Structure formats: structure tokens, C-alpha cells
Amino acid sequence: MLHILSNSSAIVFKSLLEHEKFCTNNEDLTEASVLWVLNEIPRYFGKRSSGKYSTAGQWEALAKEMELMFFKIDSNAGHRFIIRFIIASEITYNREEIISFLENLGNTDPxxxxxxxxxKNDLIILHLHILSLLGALILQPMWQLSEASESVLQMSLYAPALINYLQDLVDDPMLLFTVNSPFDVFPAAAPKENSKASAFLKSLKERPIPVGGSEVVPIVAKSLLEYFQRQLEPFVTGIYASPDIALERETTGAPLTNIPCESAFGYIDHMFTTKPNMTTYNRSALMVAAKNNVFGYIATLSEEEKREMYLRAFNNKHLSAELAAKKTQQIHRENIEKIEQQALKQQLDKKKSEAKRKKIAVELRECGFWLTLQEMDTALINIPPTTAIKYIKSNIRFRKTVWSPKFEPKNLLQFSHQKHTYTYSELLANLKAVIVADCSGSDSDTNYTSDSDED
Structure with a gap:
């Protein structure tokens, strides 16, 4: 699963490159400019910054003096998978402070x-914002869900949510800026309270939507949709979309991630890269020394103390496994409950929408549906104003809910706008404008969308 998430990075940056080529009219670009920023900021400001860059130490000192929270920038070195999305979030969160720091530094380093x-570049600010949102709303929650899943087959619980979300993003790119994750219904995907991820998410909610967001999001969303549809097909529409309980039990315990291995790799990497750089001989000597110290301590214990220590360690192992199993079972139950509640809500909403449509259809039988201005004028002849308003509203409701729910501008299919309630003459003028636009546009059969949801 981690590699599926990791490979999505190339998909995203390729889409950002296409967007940058379009915006700058420069077809010679080979990589998105934001990628250069994601490489250089950690080099100069990161936790693993080389000693030749004094900016890292100066930045840390200034941040501590200003009591900045979450000022540390992760490094590309020694990390894989979704690290660039995390770095993008860190840069977005601290961008104003980093700019101020660089201005006060007065450095001539090009x-x-x-x-x-x-x-300060608007395009890079936009791309950083998009990367931060993708990391916070999609990739990091998927990582957490993978870790919390009891079986690999539980991917079928949340894979459809991701596909549906990306499909919605293609049609409605501004959905990304509502900062709602497709995995909000899964408790395990939520960032921990007062954590760095939680602070970054809150910051993204408060930031204004960058200019050009509606242009780049569909490009990225479409590419990610195609990618995840290929990768997650077995869990969405394939053989594992509805796995049986027996098969799920057989795969229980098979990890979706290799976090323990990555942790070990990180430790070894730390041993090799910590100053002074460790050689294999130094590392081996250190490991042997640590092992000797442990066994040396054990040798000083009495047989009774040894047995007690071994027994305690053995009991703790079983207790830890038992607690972990209970936690995964609880998370699984909560996920199922959330899914069932969501399905029930969708059914209730659908019934409510159908009932409203039927009510509108009943109201429309009294006055008829007006396709032309002549039909409208004929229906409104010699009737009281209250009845005329009722008929006009019935036609507006039908058009808004059934006939052309995606009509623009939407205020023509409303009874009020910006705290102003339309008068009879205004409602009449609005409906005339809608009918004229409908007649001058495509045929009415094309506009008919009986399954569309009400705005």
C-alpha cells in the first residue's frame, strides 16, 4: 500500500508540470518548479541540513525565539513515500515566516x-497549497487507514470512497478547498488532536483559496483517478470488492504497510549518516557493544530475577498483542457503523428528494409546465396575482429540481437572492429569462436530467 501511495507522487507532479507549461507557455520545462522548492527548502532549512548551510541553525534559533510551532522542515534524505506532500504542508504552514527570515537575512546566496x-510566486503558492491538501485529505489518511486495518481486504471499505471523491473533484474542483476528506467517516483516518497534522489541516482551512485552483485541481484529480482506479480495481469492482468473512480471517494480520521494516531502515540510515559518518565497522562494534551490555547486565542477575524478567517480558508481549487486537476490532466496528450510517443517510436523502419531486409534480399539474413564453402568457391570463405567483413558483421549482438543475445563473431559479425576496414582476422576468435561454440553447430533451440532485 505504501508503494501505491508513493507512486502517486509522480502522477501528481507530472500533472503540475502540465499545468505550469500551460500557465507559463513554456514547453521546455522538464519538471514542476515546485519540485525544486521542495528539494531546496529541506536542504537549507531541514532537520538534516548539512553543516555548510548556516541557515538551518539560524532558522531554528529564530523560530524558538519567536515560539513558532511546528517550524521544523523534514528532509528528503532517508524518507520515501509521501514525504514531499508532508514537506509541502510544512512549507505552506511556515511560508510567510520563511520569507521574512530570508528578507532579514540579507543573504546574497543566489x-x-x-x-x-x-x-512569493503565485503559481508555486498554488501548487504548494494543492500538494498540502492532497497530503492532508487523501494520502496521509490512507496511510493511517492502512496501518489500522486488520486485513488487507479491508481496503474494500475505503477504496470506493477515494474513487468517488476523485470523480467528484473532476466535476467540482472547488470541493478540494472545502477541506473535507473522503475518509472523514473513518475514525482511524483523523489526525490526532493537537498534532502537527491537525495544526496543518486547520491552517489550510483558514487560508484563502489560491487563484487558479479550479484550473489545476481537475488535471491532478483526473490523473489520480485513473491511477487509483487501476491500482485499487480489485478492491472496488474486482474479486475483493466484497470479500467473504473466511477469506478476511485468513488474511488477518497480513500488514498493508511495512512500517516496521521502514523503521529499521531508518535506524540503520541514522547510524550511517549521524556525524561522524558511521562505517560498517563502527556500526558493528556499536551493536556488539550494546548487545554485550545487555547480556552483561542479565549475567549479574540471579536465576530467580532472570526468570521473573523473562516471564514479565513474555506476559507483556501477549498483553500488547491482545490490546492491539482489541483496538483493531474496535476500529473495524466503528468503520462499519459509520458506513452503515452513511448508507442510511443516503437512502433517507434519496427518499426525501423523491418525495419532493412528487410534490412538485402534483403542483405542476394544476398550471402545466411552460416550455415557451406563449404558453406562460396564456396560462397567466385573467387569474389573480396570488394564483399567478403560485403557478410561476411551481414552474421554477420544477425547472430547478428536475428539468435543468444545473442552470446558470442559479439565482434565476430562486425565490430570493442576497437577502432580497423577489416580487411578482421579478419572478416573472426571471422565469422568462430561463425559458428564453432554454429555447435558444440545446433541445429540452438534452436538458432533462431526472436523476439529478436538487441544488
Missing amino acids: TLVNLKNSL
């Missing part, structure tokens, strides 16, 4: 000057 200018 790279730092370019970084400062890049962090």
Missing part, C-alpha cells in the same frame, strides 16, 4: 534569493 522569490 539559491536563497531564488527560494525567496519562488515562495
Whole structure:
């Protein structure tokens, strides 16, 4: 699962490159400019920044003096998978402070000057914002769900939610900026309270939507949709979309991620890269020394103390496994309950919508549906104003709910707009405008969308 998430990075950056080529009219670009920023900021400001870059130490000192929260920038080195999305979130969160720091630094280093200018560039700001949202709403929650899943087959619970969300993003790109995750119904996907991820998510909610967001989101969403449809097909429409309980039990315990291995790799990487750089001989000597110290301590214990220590360790192992199993079972139950509640809500909403449509159809039988201005004028001859308003509203309701729910501008299919209630003459004028636009556009059969939801 981690590699599926990791490979999505290339998909996203390719889409951002296409968008940048379009915006800059420069077909010679080979990689998105934001990628350069994601590489250079960690180099100069990151936790693993080389000693030759004094900016890292100065940035840390300033951040502590200003009591900045979550100012540390992760490094690309020693990390894989979704690290670039995390770095994008860290840069977005601290962007204004980093710019101020670089301006006060007065450094003539051309790279730092370019970084400062890049962090002020609207296109890069937009791309950083998009990367931060994708990481916070999709990739990090998927990672957490993978870790919390008891069986690999439980991917069938949340894979459809991702596909549906990406399909919605293609049609409605502004949905991304509502900062709602497709995995909100899964408790395991939520960031921990007061965590860095939680702070970043809150910051994204408060930030204004960057200019051009509606242009780039469909490009990225379409590419991700095609990618995840291929990768998750067995869990969405394939053989594992509805796995039986027996098969799920057989795969229980098979991890969706290899986090323990990655943790070990990270430790070894730390041993090799910590100053002074560790050699294989130094590492082996250190490991042998640590092992000797442990066994040396055990040798000093009495037989009774040894047995007691071994027994305690053995009991703790079983207790830890038992607690972990209970936790995964609880998460599984909560996920199922959330899914059932969501399905029930969708059914109730559908019934409510159908009931409303039937009510509108009943009202419309009294006055008829007006396709032309002549039909409308004929129906309104010699009737009281209250009845005329009723008939006009019936036609507007039908058009809004059934006939052309996606009609623009929407205020023509409303009874009030911006705290102003339309008068009879205004309602009449609005309906005339809608009918004229309908007649001058495509045929009425094309506009008919009986299954569309009400606005």
C-alpha cells in the first residue's frame, strides 16, 4: 500500500508540470518548479541540513525565539513515500515566516534569493497549497487507514470512497478547498488532536483559496483517478470488492504497510549518516557493544530475577498483542457503523428528494409546465396575482429540481437572492429569462436530467 501511495507522487507532479507549461507557455520545462522548492527548502532549512548551510541553525534559533510551532522542515534524505506532500504542508504552514527570515537575512546566496522569490510566486503558492491538501485529505489518511486495518481486504471499505471523491473533484474542483476528506467517516483516518497534522489541516482551512485552483485541481484529480482506479480495481469492482468473512480471517494480520521494516531502515540510515559518518565497522562494534551490555547486565542477575524478567517480558508481549487486537476490532466496528450510517443517510436523502419531486409534480399539474413564453402568457391570463405567483413558483421549482438543475445563473431559479425576496414582476422576468435561454440553447430533451440532485 505504501508503494501505491508513493507512486502517486509522480502522477501528481507530472500533472503540475502540465499545468505550469500551460500557465507559463513554456514547453521546455522538464519538471514542476515546485519540485525544486521542495528539494531546496529541506536542504537549507531541514532537520538534516548539512553543516555548510548556516541557515538551518539560524532558522531554528529564530523560530524558538519567536515560539513558532511546528517550524521544523523534514528532509528528503532517508524518507520515501509521501514525504514531499508532508514537506509541502510544512512549507505552506511556515511560508510567510520563511520569507521574512530570508528578507532579514540579507543573504546574497543566489539559491536563497531564488527560494525567496519562488515562495512569493503565485503559481508555486498554488501548487504548494494543492500538494498540502492532497497530503492532508487523501494520502496521509490512507496511510493511517492502512496501518489500522486488520486485513488487507479491508481496503474494500475505503477504496470506493477515494474513487468517488476523485470523480467528484473532476466535476467540482472547488470541493478540494472545502477541506473535507473522503475518509472523514473513518475514525482511524483523523489526525490526532493537537498534532502537527491537525495544526496543518486547520491552517489550510483558514487560508484563502489560491487563484487558479479550479484550473489545476481537475488535471491532478483526473490523473489520480485513473491511477487509483487501476491500482485499487480489485478492491472496488474486482474479486475483493466484497470479500467473504473466511477469506478476511485468513488474511488477518497480513500488514498493508511495512512500517516496521521502514523503521529499521531508518535506524540503520541514522547510524550511517549521524556525524561522524558511521562505517560498517563502527556500526558493528556499536551493536556488539550494546548487545554485550545487555547480556552483561542479565549475567549479574540471579536465576530467580532472570526468570521473573523473562516471564514479565513474555506476559507483556501477549498483553500488547491482545490490546492491539482489541483496538483493531474496535476500529473495524466503528468503520462499519459509520458506513452503515452513511448508507442510511443516503437512502433517507434519496427518499426525501423523491418525495419532493412528487410534490412538485402534483403542483405542476394544476398550471402545466411552460416550455415557451406563449404558453406562460396564456396560462397567466385573467387569474389573480396570488394564483399567478403560485403557478410561476411551481414552474421554477420544477425547472430547478428536475428539468435543468444545473442552470446558470442559479439565482434565476430562486425565490430570493442576497437577502432580497423577489416580487411578482421579478419572478416573472426571471422565469422568462430561463425559458428564453432554454429555447435558444440545446433541445429540452438534452436538458432533462431526472436523476439529478436538487441544488
